[in-house]
Every structure is written in structure tokens, then in C-alpha cells.
Amino acid sequence: MSIVNYATREITCKIVYYGAGRSGKTTNLQYIYAQVPTERKGNMVSLATQTDRTLFFDFLPLDLGNISGFTTRLQLYTVPGQVYYHATRKLVLQGADGVVFVADSQARQFDENIESLQDLHVNLAEHGMDARTVPLVLQYNKRDLPAEMLAEVAELQDALNFRGVPDFQADALHGPGVFETLRGISEIVLKRLSATQDKS
Amino acid sequence: MGASRFRFDTYIVGAANRLAVAAARAVAEGPGTVYNPLFIYGASGLGKTHLVAAVGTHARQLNPELTVEYVSFDDFVEQFHAAVSAGEMEAFRRRWTAIDVLILDDVQFLTGRRELQSELLRLFNTLQGTGKQVVLTSDRPPQEIADVDERLVSRLAGGLIVDIGAPDYETRLAILRAACAERNVQVPGDLMETLARLDLSNVRELQGALNRVVAEQQLAGRNVAPQDVWELVGSKGEKPVTRDSGAESSEYASFLSDIASAVAASVDPWKSRVAEAIAYWRGEGFRSGVLERAMQLPTQPDVQGLLDTFASAVDHLRQLERQASAADPLLAGHEVFRDPERVADAEALLDRALDGDTPPPAPDPALVRANFEVAGSNQLAVRAADAVVAEPGARYSPLVVHGPTGTGKTHLLHAIGNALLASGARRVACVNAVTFAEELVAAVQDGTMARWRARYRAVDALLLDDVHALAGKERTQEEFFNLFNELHGQGRQIVLASSVAPKDLGGLEERLRSRFEGGLVVSVQPPERVLREALYVRWFAQHDAPADPELVRYLGERPADSAREVASTARRLHDAAEQTGVALSVGFAMETLEPQRRTSLAPPRPSGGVDAFLFNGEKVVWDWPDVAGRLIEELR
Numbered sequence: 001m002s003i004v005n006y007a008t009r010e011i012t013c014k015i016v017y018y019g020a021g022r023s024g025k026t027t028n029l030q031y032i033y034a035q036v037p038t039e040r041k042g043n044m045v046s047l048a049t050q051t052d053r054t055l056f057f058d059f060l061p062l063d064l065g066n067i068s069g070f071t072t073r074l075q076l077y078t079v080p081g082q083v084y085y086h087a088t089r090k091l092v093l094q095g096a097d098g099v100v101f102v103a104d105s106q107a108r109q110f111d112e113n114i115e116s117l118q119d120l121h122v123n124l125a126e127h128g129m130d131a132r133t134v135p136l137v138l139q140y141n142k143r144d145l146p147a148e149m150l151a152e153v154a155e156l157q158d159a160l161n162f163r164g165v166p167d168f169q170a171d172a173l174h175g176p177g178v179f180e181t182l183r184g185i186s187e188i189v190l191k192r193l194s195a196t197q198d199k200s
Numbered sequence: 201m202g203a204s205r206f207r208f209d210t211y212i213v214g215a216a217n218r219l220a221v222a223a224a225r226a227v228a229e230g231p232g233t234v235y236n237p238l239f240i241y242g243a244s245g246l247g248k249t250h251l252v253a254a255v256g257t258h259a260r261q262l263n264p265e266l267t268v269e270y271v272s273f274d275d276f277v278e279q280f281h282a283a284v285s286a287g288e289m290e291a292f293r294r295r296w297t298a299i300d301v302l303i304l305d306d307v308q309f310l311t312g313r314r315e316l317q318s319e320l321l322r323l324f325n326t327l328q329g330t331g332k333q334v335v336l337t338s339d340r341p342p343q344e345i346a347d348v349d350e351r352l353v354s355r356l357a358g359g360l361i362v363d364i365g366a367p368d369y370e371t372r373l374a375i376l377r378a379a380c381a382e383r384n385v386q387v388p389g390d391l392m393e394t395l396a397r398l399d400l401s402n403v404r405e406l407q408g409a410l411n412r413v414v415a416e417q418q419l420a421g422r423n424v425a426p427q428d429v430w431e432l433v434g435s436k437g438e439k440p441v442t443r444d445s446g447a448e449s450s451e452y453a454s455f456l457s458d459i460a461s462a463v464a465a466s467v468d469p470w471k472s473r474v475a476e477a478i479a480y481w482r483g484e485g486f487r488s489g490v491l492e493r494a495m496q497l498p499t500q501p502d503v504q505g506l507l508d509t510f511a512s513a514v515d516h517l518r519q520l521e522r523q524a525s526a527a528d529p530l531l532a533g534h535e536v537f538r539d540p541e542r543v544a545d546a547e548a549l550l551d552r553a554l555d556g557d558t559p560p561p562a563p564d565p566a567l568v569r570a571n572f573e574v575a576g577s578n579q580l581a582v583r584a585a586d587a588v589v590a591e592p593g594a595r596y597s598p599l600v601v602h603g604p605t606g607t608g609k610t611h612l613l614h615a616i617g618n619a620l621l622a623s624g625a626r627r628v629a630c631v632n633a634v635t636f637a638e639e640l641v642a643a644v645q646d647g648t649m650a651r652w653r654a655r656y657r658a659v660d661a662l663l664l665d666d667v668h669a670l671a672g673k674e675r676t677q678e679e680f681f682n683l684f685n686e687l688h689g690q691g692r693q694i695v696l697a698s699s700v701a702p703k704d705l706g707g708l709e710e711r712l713r714s715r716f717e718g719g720l721v722v723s724v725q726p727p728e729r730v731l732r733e734a735l736y737v738r739w740f741a742q743h744d745a746p747a748d749p750e751l752v753r754y755l756g757e758r759p760a761d762s763a764r765e766v767a768s769t770a771r772r773l774h775d776a777a778e779q780t781g782v783a784l785s786v787g788f789a790m791e792t793l794e795p796q797r798r799t800s801l802a803p804p805r806p807s808g809g810v811d812a813f814l815f816n817g818e819k820v821v822w823d824w825p826d827v828a829g830r831l832i833e834e835l836r
Contacts (some may be wrong), residue, residue, distance in 0.1 A: 004467060004471075006471050006472065006474070006475035006478075006495055009475065011463060011467075035451050035452040035455075036452060037452060064456060064459060065456075067456075067459065067460045067463045067464070068460065068463050068464045068467050068472075069467075069472060070463060070467060072459070072463055168427055175451070177427065179451055179452075179454070179455045180426070180427035182455065183427075183455055183458050183459065184427075186459050186462060187458070187459075187462040190459075190462045190463055190465070191462070191465070
């Protein structure tokens with residue numbers, strides 16, 4: 001679905017933030033949204049439940065303006081992390097060009113992360129996407145929490161990043177790591193676009 | 201202390217410390233004269249020590265005679281205690297009062313030390329009294345140093361008190377750059393920016409972060425990326441960057457610039473070029489399928505070659521279109537001329553157009569002026585014809601030649617046409633009005649009127665024979681009228697031949713008749729004797745037969761209404777002589793012609809023009825092959 005469209009000179013990428021409930025996917029988007037200069041701000045669409053958990057998904061269109069003569073847009077989505085929104089997750093994942101897997105660094109969330117990553121693989125497979133080739137980066141979020149609550153990065157890497165994809169530590173609430181993550185996934189997606197769009 | 205390292209030129213000046221630096225510089229350049237004492241305060245690690253050390257260095261550079269003493273308060277206290285315990289206070293006082301510039305760092309530790317305070321007060325009084333400079337630093341202003349003698353406080357505050365604030369982002373970046381330059385280490389710009397964005401208001405911590413990164417790079421051999429900085433520094437418990445507006449935009453801008461380079465790397469320049477070409481040619485109305493497919497190629501093709509080929513194909517198409525539309529205006533803008541992939545189709549279309557554009561009937565090359573015998577009966581017409589050839593379109597247009605059939609009008613018309621062609625005319629239409637009308641009907645049937653019109657409008661000269669045949673054909677007359685005006689307006693030559701004079705033409709629109717009359721109307725008469733003799737001579741010469749003058753005279757005496765009749769008589773004689781093997785003579789001619797004339801079933805040769813016409817098999821059409829077409833013409 002993403003295209004470097006030379007005719008209309010547009011680049012559009014869909015990036016989905018995936019992860020367990022409360023891992024900070026929406027927070028990532030909110031931080032990004034806060035950084036966007038006012039004149040470039042569109043609307044961030046957030047469909048939340050009454051308890052402020054993402055019900056369906058968040059959608060943040062990011063118009064990066066004219067880059068190398070191309071109107072470049074990133075479409076950032078989050079999936080609802082809660083287990084029971086499986087169908088929505090699958091739907092949002094459809095046509096994704098890249099996935100950011102947001103892991104909660106808290107030691108007690110360790111298993112939820114693994115479960116969610118497995119869920120991601122299942123959903124990708126159901127969309128006929130090969131989890132090994134889909135652009136993916138990992139984000140170990142909430143690194144700002146006290147060290148005693150956190151799982152070691154090495155532990156998280158062992159459990160989640162068995163493919164050795166780029167991973168980032170982040171504190172989505174305050175910002176560190178958020179743009180690095182977005183930058184990481186964007187670059188992979190763009191690289192892949194140029195390599196594969198000809199075949200599509 | 202490393203005096204050489206703490207200099208003004210290694211001190212990064214920013215908004216937060218500009219006043220302090222200016223004051224320090226003034227003090228260094230004129231110790232004891234401007235701000236005395238100079239009291240600089242600010243949080244730890246903001247460069248107070250560097251600044252006051254720079255004062256000492258600079259003052260000594262300017263005046264090497266000066267005694268400059270830089271001492272931290274701890275050292276001073278130590279020396280004081282040592283002097284007290286050794287009972288050498290006098291020596292201590294002498295030593296310190298001899299100093300020209302006293303720089304005392306971190307005086308906030310005065311708190312509660314009464315003895316020391318009174319000793320300092322005495323020292324400052326002595327120094328200031330003798331015009332010596334005192335420079336002090338503290339982490340807080342004098343009034344906030346707790347438990348200090350009021351007199352000392354007022355003394356400390358008596359000169360200039362300036363503060364040093366936390367450096368802003370730019371200053372931090374500059375500090376980092378200066379530090380790198382000083383240490384001769386290479387740190388990538390984006391990495392440096394990330395470091396500068398860290399919320400490290402303390403320059404010492406900033407340098408510590410830089411040290412950490414440099415150590416990681418140089419000692420651990422690891423390439424530190426900007427995103428690693430926080431990990432490196434953050435593990436030491438530093439606060440993450442706060443969201444002030446400056447950081448906001450720069451973070452986004454930095455992201456944007458990175459994405460820009462990623463996009464630039466993903467976007468193939470050649471594809472952009474091809475895409476531009478596609479947009480351009482589409483704008484020009486051409487199809488760009490070839491280029492669009494080229495865009496899908498996995499590897500870069502020969503873009504220049506591709507674009508050149510495309511451009512030349514477009515040029516070729518444009519040329520084809522010009523040619524085709526000249527042949528048929530309806531073909532202008534035909535879609536086949538818009539698709540470089542269909543050059544072959546376009547060429548085929550042009551061929552068809554040109555086939556359709558068989559030039560209008562040309563004059564018969566056999567009927568040339570040289571073979572045309574001139575005599576009184578046709579002299580005027582021939583002279584007019586010669587004038588027309590000399591100046592086509594200029595003098596006599598239209599030239600209308602009328603006269604009985606067989607008097608050489610057609611020959612003259614073709615002769616004019618051939619002469620025009622010989623003198624450079626490109627297209628000369630020499631057509632019989634009957635053919636002209638038939639073509640028109642066919643064009644109406646085929647819906648190729650535009651092509652038919654274009655075909656005739658492109659001629660340099662129009663020679664229309666048997667104009668009387670236009671009678672009653674309204675549509676043909678209308679088309680001819682338009683064509684006439686068009687050609688006449690462009691100064692093309694028009695020559696018309698008619699069996700009757702224009703004024704006697706029946707069934708012809710008045711507007712045409714008047715136009716015919718407007719040119720030169722000349723008549724040709726049936727051949728007189730001289731002409732008949734000349735025609736016989738020419739005929740026999742052409743057929744390699746003996747031209748006996750007596751025979752010619754005899755034949756010339758015989759009446760003939762037309763050159764054609766002369767020719768047929770000559771042929772009959774010639775054929776009869778060949779069959780019987782008798783040589784041509786007057787006697788043979790009389791035998792052949794007179795008895796034949798008496799015994800022939802054919803009615804006697806009438807002399808009237810109309811009757812002669814009726815007996816002329818070539819002129820009278822008994823069989824009407826395309827009567828249907830004519831009916832259509834009538835209906836229209």
C-alpha cells in the first residue's frame with residue numbers, strides 16, 4: 001500500500017505501533033504529535049474508551065512536507081493493546097509498511113510483551129505478510145522508571161529481539177527514544193520501499 | 201594550575217555569561233582600576249573558575265611584572281592555618297599584601313569562620329587601599345553567604361557582582377565543539393547536537409557526557425549513534441531533556457532532516473528524471489507508456505538514451521502529423537500521433553492519408569504546347585495561354601477558353617498545365633468537370649469531403665475542362681465556387697475550358713458565371729484551312745508517312761470541324777493505304793474519302809456544331825455507369 005509514487009511525487013508509509021496494553025504506543029504518538037510544528041499539525045485521531053485506553057486505534061498523519069521533491073507522509077497508527085481487541089489489531093495491521101513493537105520495560109510486564117509479539121506474528125501471518133521481512137523495530141519503553149522495576153535491556157533483547165532488528169530504549173512520556181524509534185522504522189521502510197516497490 | 205588552558209579565547213561566551221566575561225576582561229586589562237572587587241557567582245560547573253583564571257592569565261600576559269595569585273578558598277584556609285600554627289602571621293600578611301591580583305575561588309566557604317573573615321577583611325582593605333585587584337567567586341551572591349561579618353559582606357559587594365547562568369543550547373553546542381577541538385577528537389555533528397540537547401545545564405557534566413561518548417568511541421571502539429547518547433549518559437541518572445520549545449522544534453527538525461536523507465537515498469534520481477519527463481510529455485499531450493514501464497524496471501536503464509529516444513519519437517510523430525494534416529486536416533490531433541509507441545501506426549495512417557491524397561489529376565504529359573498548332577482560329581487563346589504560363593495567377597486568372605469540341609481546348613489546357621509544371625509549379629490539377637463532380641460525389645459518400653477539399657486547395661493551378669458539365673450540379677458548383685475563391689484569393693492560376701462562352705452557360709450559378717467573366721474569356725474556332733493543313737502535316741510526320749504537299753492541300757481543302765476530325769481522316773487514309781499497299785496520293789485519298797462519303801451509312805457530315813457533337817462517339821456518352829452517383833448529387 002505504501003508507494004513511492006513518481007507520477008504524483010508522493011511517498012506514503014503506514015507505520016503501526018504494536019505492543020501489549022499500556023506499553024505506551026499512544027504515548028509515543030502523543031509525544032510525536034506534540035513535537036510537530038503547529039503549521040504542520042493535522043489532527044490526531046484517537047478513539048479511546050471511557051477509561052482512556054485505546055479502543056480502536058490512534059491515527060496520526062504526519063505530513064513531512066516536500067522532501068527531495070516528494071510530498072512525504074507518514075501515517076502512524078497504534079493498535080489497541082488489550083487482548084480482547086484482537087480483531088481491531090488485525091485490521092489496523094493490514095497494509096502496514098512497518099511495525100514498531102513497543103515493549104514495556106517493566107519486569108512484571110515481561111510475559112505480556114512476549115505474548116503481544118507472538119500475537120503480532122500471528123496477525124502478520126494472517127495478512128500473508130512474512131514477519132521475517134516486514135520492517136520492524138523494537139522499542140523498550142519506560143526506561144525512566146526506577147531501575148529496580150525494570151527488566152535489563154539484555155533480558156528484553158534476549159526475549160523479544162531474536163531477529164536482531166534495530167531496538168531503541170525510550171521514555172515515551174518525556175521523549176527520549178521516541179523520535180529515534182520513528183527514525184529507525186522510517187529509514188528501514190523507505191529502504192525497503194525503494195527495493196521492493198518495483199516488484200509490486 | 202594549568203593557567204594556559206584557562207584563557208579568554210577558550211572560554212565560550214553565551215547570553216548567560218556575557219556580562220561576567222566583559223567584566224572579567226575589563227578587570228584583567230586594568231587590574232585595580234575598574235571593578236574592585238569583582239565578585240562572580242553562579243552554580244557549580246558553569247565556568248567561574250575558568251573565567252577568573254583567565255583574568256589572571258590575561259593580566260599577566262598584558263603585564264608580566266604583575267604578581268597574580270590564584271588560590272582556592274580551601275588552599276587559602278590551609279595556608280592561613282599553617283601560618284597561625286607556625287606563628288608566622290606577619291610573613292603570611294606580607295606575602296598576601298604583596299600580590300597585585302588576588303583571585304580567590306569559592307568564597308562561600310567563609311561561612312562561620314570568624315577568624316578567617318576578619319583576616320580577609322584586613323587583607324582586602326590593604327589590597328584595595330594600595331590599588332590591588334581582588335577577584336572572588338562563589339556559588340551564591342555575597343548577601344546569601346550565611347554567617348558572614350556584615351563589614352566583609354559590604355566589602356565583597358562593594359565592587360561589581362555578576363552572575364553566570366546556565367548556558368543555552370547553542371552555547372552548550374559551542375562548548376562541546378570547543379572541547380572536541382581542544383582535545384582533537386572527532387565527534388559527529390548529530391551526536392554533538394544530541395549531547396547539547398541533553399538537559400545538562402552544568403558545563404562540567406556536559407563535558408563529562410562528551411568524555412563518556414569520546415571514551416566509548418576511542419576506548420571501546422564503538423560507534424556511538426545519537427540515540428545511544430541517552431543510554432550512555434542516562435545510565436548515570438541524568439534527567440532527560442525537558443520539552444522546552446527550542447528542543448521541540450529542533451527534535452522534529454532533526455528527525456525531518458534524517459528522513460530527508462533517507463528519502464533521498466530511497467528515491468532513485470533516475471526515476472525522478474523519468475517521472476519529470478512523463479509529467480512533461482503528458483502535459484504536451486503525449487502518451488508516456490514507454491517511460492512508465494521504464495519506471496518499473498528493477499535496475500536503472502539508460503535514462504538519457506531512453507529520454508532521447510522518446511523525444512525523437514515525439515519529433516517524428518509531430519512531423520508525421522504535420523504531413524498527414526496537410527493531406528487531411530481531419531487527421532490533425534489524431535490520437536495515433538500522440539503515442540510514441542504507435543509510430544508505425546502513425547506512419548501507416550500518414551501513408552493512407554497520402555494515398556487518399558493522390559494528387560488531383562495531372563495534365564497529360566503527351567499534350568504539350570510544342571505539339572499544338574497555332575493558327576488564326578486559336579491564336580488569341582494560345583497567346584493567353586503563353587501569358588498565363590509566363591505569369592501564373594497574375595495576369596489572366598481565370599482564363600476561360602471556349603469553343604466547339606475538338607478544337608484543341610483540352611490540348612491547350614493540358615499544354616498550359618505541363619508548361620506550368622515545367623516552370624516550377626508543384627501541383628497542377630488538370631481535371632475534367634465530370635471527373636471533378638464524380639470525385640465530389642465519392643467524397644460525399646465516403647465522408648472524406650475534407651480530404652477532397654484539401655486535395656484541391658493545395659494546388660498551384662487548377663485547370664478545369666468542360667466546365668459546362670457543371671451545369672445543374674448545385675453542390676459541385678458550390679464546392680467549386682469555394683475552391684475558386686480560395687485559389688483565386690491566394691493568387692493561384694485557374695484555367696477553364698468550356699464548349700460555350702460563359703454567358704451562354706446554362707444551369708450555372710450567376711456568382712460562378714460572373715467570376716468566369718471576370719477573367720479573360722477567349723474562344724477557339726474550328727480549324728481553318730491553314731490549320732487543317734498543318735494538322736495533316738503533323739499527323740503524317742508523326743506516323744512516318746509521306747506528306748505529299750498536294751495531298752495535304754487536297755485534304756486541307758476538305759472541311760473539318762475539329763482537329764480531332766482531321767486526325768481521324770488522316771488515320772483512315774493511312775490505314776486504308778497500308779491495307780491495300782497503295783501509296784498515299786491525292787487520287788487514293790479521293791477514292792477512299794469520296795466514295796466512302798457517298799456509300800457510307802453514316803449520315804452526311806453536318807456542318808453545325810450541335811449535330812457534329814451528337815455524332816462524336818467520344819463526346820457523347822450513351823452508357824451512364826454511375827448514374828446512381830449523379831442522382832445522389834442531384835438530391836443533395
